[in-house]
Amino acid sequence: MRMSLLRSASQHLRRHRCDYSSSSSATASPERKVAILGAAGGIGQPLALLMKLNPLVSSLSLYDIAATPGVAADVSHINTRALVKGFVGDDQLGEALEGADLVIIPAGVPRKPGMTRDDLFKINAGIVKGLCTAIARHCPNALVNMISNPVNSTVPIAAEVFKKAGTYDEKKLFGVTTLDVVRAKTFYAGKANVPVTGVNVPVVGGHAGITILPLFSQATPASNALSHEDLVALTKRTQDGGTEVVEAKAGKGSATLSMAYAGAVFGDACLKGLNGVPDIIECSFVQSTVTELPFFASKVRLGKSGVEEVLGLGELSALEKEGLESLKGELLSSIEKGVKFAQES
Numbered sequence: 001m002r003m004s005l006l007r008s009a010s011q012h013l014r015r016h017r018c019d020y021s022s023s024s025s026a027t028a029s030p031e032r033k034v035a036i037l038g039a040a041g042g043i044g045q046p047l048a049l050l051m052k053l054n055p056l057v058s059s060l061s062l063y064d065i066a067a068t069p070g071v072a073a074d075v076s077h078i079n080t081r082a083l084v085k086g087f088v089g090d091d092q093l094g095e096a097l098e099g100a101d102l103v104i105i106p107a108g109v110p111r112k113p114g115m116t117r118d119d120l121f122k123i124n125a126g127i128v129k130g131l132c133t134a135i136a137r138h139c140p141n142a143l144v145n146m147i148s149n150p151v152n153s154t155v156p157i158a159a160e161v162f163k164k165a166g167t168y169d170e171k172k173l174f175g176v177t178t179l180d181v182v183r184a185k186t187f188y189a190g191k192a193n194v195p196v197t198g199v200n201v202p203v204v205g206g207h208a209g210i211t212i213l214p215l216f217s218q219a220t221p222a223s224n225a226l227s228h229e230d231l232v233a234l235t236k237r238t239q240d241g242g243t244e245v246v247e248a249k250a251g252k253g254s255a256t257l258s259m260a261y262a263g264a265v266f267g268d269a270c271l272k273g274l275n276g277v278p279d280i281i282e283c284s285f286v287q288s289t290v291t292e293l294p295f296f297a298s299k300v301r302l303g304k305s306g307v308e309e310v311l312g313l314g315e316l317s318a319l320e321k322e323g324l325e326s327l328k329g330e331l332l333s334s335i336e337k338g339v340k341f342a343q344e345s
């Protein structure tokens with residue numbers, strides 16, 4: 001029983017790119033330091049656990065403004081490669097970041113029922129700005145995976161902070177939209193009645209409401225079983241996935257475990273790219289010329305310096321073309337709000 005559980009878990013990870021066994025052996029892979037900022041939170045803790053299980057990580061730096069030594073002590077006892085250190089408070093942030101190859105940011109407040117992601121802007125914009133200022137100073141060459149919401153604004157804030165500091169490299173800044181892909185795969189597999197492990201669905205646009213645009217016309221394996229109404233319902237469920245969790249948690253936060261999984265998948269992909277593993281492709285919200293918007297989520301090829309190539313949208317269905325046009329206004333205003341905040345504060 002135990003062996004078959006382990007076998008099926010490892011098959012799952014292989015299909016989902018978190019293929020730790022084939023990514024290169026722990027001893028052969030280069031030293032990689034990963035820092036998690038907000039490591040004591042709902043996402044931070046399980047994400048710290050998952051990154052501790054990733055043999056590509058040689059050093060894991062867990063930073064928060066609260067309670068990190070406990071989380072770090074706990075995770076550090078797991079007998080895997082990464083050496084874990086905990087850091088707490090402003091004066092330890094520099095040390096937490098020094099030499100990091102990848103910084104993952106789930107710091108900030110989550111939604112409660114009735115709130116939009118944009119309602120988090122007031123608090124999270126300042127948090128992200130402060131953390132990115134420190135990244136520019138202490139590890140300007142690190143890849144940055146932004147989880148903190150509203151991603152449609154926090155990524156442009158990070159870009160502006162890095163520009164001001166003279167360290168901006170558009171190849172190294174990513175808004176993490178992997179959870180949208182994770183949800184689209186799960187919901188599509190359920191509706192199309194196909195095994196979820198083989199499913200892929202690109203999700204483009206941004207990471208809030210209608211700006212989340214799953215491209216089910218490009219889903220693999222393709223399904224003829226889905227009606228127009230099914231596709232409309234699948235699109236809406238993917239767009240509202242975060243709200244579904246916020247409402248189910250009824251005031252106790254938003255998605256944490258599925259987000260930690262998604263963050264670990266995306267972080268692993270970034271590390272594989274840095275290590276020169278070919279053909280690593282994930283969706284992410286990045287600086288883009290795919291549309292007229294300055295930032296946009298689409299498939300990107302990851303490489304040794306971050307984004308190697310931003311891939312185009314491919315052919316869209318009529319429903320998706322309509323979705324693309326209707327998301328642009330909201331996405332642009334969220335981007336502009338982030339830029340304005342960073343330039344004026």
Ligand SMILES: NC(=O)C1=CN([C@@H]2O[C@H](COP(=O)(O)OP(=O)(O)OC[C@H]3O[C@@H](n4cnc5c(N)ncnc54)[C@H](O)[C@@H]3O)[C@@H](O)[C@H]2O)C=CC1
Nearest residue numbers: 038040041042043064065106107108109110147148149259
């Ligand atoms: N991109 C995505 O798909 C998703 C994004 N999120 C977002 O992730 C963020 C975190 O969510 P949770 O972990 O559930 O929240 P949480 O409240 O459980 O944890 C946040 C952590 O950040 C820490 N923190 C606050 N200010 C900090 C600072 N200046 N430096 C370092 N740490 C700081 C807090 O002490 C806390 O431990 C939220 O903004 C949420 O909306 C959540 C789910 C999905």
Ligand SMILES: O=C([O-])CC(=O)C(=O)O
Nearest residue numbers: 111179241242243254255
């Ligand atoms: O909905 C939220 O507030 C958290 C989030 O971004 C998600 O779960 O996609």
